Amino acid sequence: MSLHDAEARRLYDQAAQLAGIGAWECELATEQLTWTGGVYDLFGLPRGSALHRPSIVDLYTNDSRAEMEQLRGTMIRSGKGFVLDARILTAGGTSRWMRLSADITHQQGRPWRIYGAKQDVTGEKQMWQGLRQLAYSDPLTGLANRRAFEAQLSELRRMPADGTALGALALIDLDMFKPINDHLGHAAGDECLRQVALRLEATLSDALTIARIGGDEFALLICSTAGWPHILHRLNQALAVLSRPVTWNGRSIEISASIGATMLLPGRHHDPDRSLAEADSALYVAKASGRNRLHLFGEPLQGHPGADAMHGALADIRALRAG
Structure with missing residues (x-):
């Protein structure tokens, strides 16, 4: 990696951390997850720790989990991505709102990997909730x-x-x-x-x-x-x-x-x-x-x-x- 590439990566990592955002990927055949550090932080898990999809899905609240799985299945069938604001509980039990962006890639005409970004939008949700409370x-x-x-x-x-x-x-x-x-x-x-x-x-x-x-x-x-x-x-x-x-x-x-x-x-x-x-x-x-x-x-x-x-x-x- 060149010095220029290293500097660009450093700047990107700083911006991602500031925005509370991270990237993720899931191989459909094995359901193997790959996360960047921002997603680990969002879920309250040690960076680099082993990831087991069923355990991660359990961290979604019931309503968010059901909606996410439905949208995921539709995306795999249709090839169209989605964006969902989901509520999760971190490994430490803290409630957070996460904006999940997802898309899909194909190999030889078949769904192969899904990928996207996950961003902590808890502060944004709290702000809108406060404004709604004032309005209503x-x-x-x-x-x-x-x-x-x-x-x-x-x-x-x-x-x-x-x-x-x-x-x-x-x-x-x-x-x-x-x-x-x-x-x-x-x-x-x-x-x-x-x-x-x-x-x-x-x-x-x-x-x-x-x-x-x-x-x-x-x-x-x-x-x-x-x-x-x-x-x-x-x-x-x-x-x-x-x-x-x-x-x-x-x-x-x-x-x-x-x-x-x-x-x-x-x-x-x-x-x-x-x-x-x-x-x-x-x-x-x-x-x-x-x-x-x-x-x-x-x-x-x-x-x-x-x-x-x-x-x-x-x-x-x-x-x-x-x-």
Whole structure:
């Protein structure tokens, strides 16, 4: 090797180490692996140590392993390479993200070797995860925000058709929240919102999503195989804990909430906008009926103030739902 080649190799090795990247190769007939130092470092193995492919594959997490093996098989059959971000556990048990680039060479028309690069992209993944958290979480309460909730709701367009699970979309609005901000200040109001978030998370820990979607309005998606009585019981539990006073700066602040909910039925296609409108209608009924209560969309009103005035509106909404 000439002096120029040695210098170029030194520069390449420095750049590869800085980028957390290494090269790899696998002979298909024997499954013999060859790695450069960067790949050993990525997997937390001593450089130059013996490589046994099944043992290396075991260091992939289950989902990443299944996806990698599927892409590998497709590449061998089709001759087309791939790039995959895979999660691995190093030999020392550290979780890392690895960008795996792979391609294939042939000899006499048959697949012969696969090769490529492996790069540590853990820092990149953590950065994007942090940005995603900023974009999809409410900074005051730590709950999901409206954007995250609407994305989750869109994914739940259809409940399972086998009837094993029922769901509910519920909207929660604090009663008479504005006077708290007006009389005690926004610091007191913010503490009430934080306490509401903590209580919802503790009481409805099995909810698919709990979000703050506006000033003093929260939303949640909950599913259960135990049927509607169980879901309603859980929502009533939430109503009860939200009626407990909040302690702030040595004083007790009285709070309560109203909840409007709509059913998400098995096997039915759910329009997110319609489901939100139904839950919002039920919330309106709950607040107009005296607050600090739960109302289910489409259920008859029994003895609540203003019941007669509500029946016509509910009839219209039920007709829309059936259409």
